[in-house]
Amino acid sequence: AQKVTQAQTEISVVEKEDVTLDCVYETRDTTYYLFWYKQPPSGELVFLIRRNSFDEQNEISGRYSWNFQKSTSSFNFTITASQVVDSAVYFCALSAINNNDMRFGAGTRLTVKP
């Protein structure tokens, strides 16, 4: 069975600090996809990134970066120079290529204080 673990329930940082959100996954599939979604206080879910299991290159998008390591089954998300607008709940998710059952982690609530 597929499983996603986000061990950090809540993180609080001060603006401009860097912060890393951890995501560890379990799957027996050799081909799978990992996702990060953001849920700001308004409640909607916003897609951030998708990564397939064959692409271990790190990705950077502005202040956001993602580190995918198959050896440790982790797909961590780093926000550099955090801002108050980054305050949200962040979800990591896992999906196999041949099923329709996306599994989400429990989420990490990030609070960025001014």
Add this chain to the structure above:
Amino acid sequence: NAGVTQTPKFQVLKTGQSMTLQCAQDMNHEYMSWYRQDPGMGLRLIHYSVGAGITDQGEVPNGYNVSRSTTEDFPLRLLSAAPSQTSVYFCASSFLAAPYEQYFGPGTRLTVT
């Protein structure tokens, strides 16, 4: 484009009542899904559909029914509401089935007393 729309935004039901949560998308997406979000548990898949006329169960289907008569609409029916179904419900759609990015609706907050 309106994207994914859900109605109502809020609903209070009494135990045993039935109701339908509406979901519609205008992006011509084949894949649609329903999730429930509970504190500390992330999102869990209730039902999904890979196209009109095709539906299947997700991780937590008990107590819910779905149908997909058109590409645009994917209603979720609660047959006999129970307090355990108090949750926030999200509808989502994507171009095709996983692993494509899903677009989420704004959610419906349901309370069952």
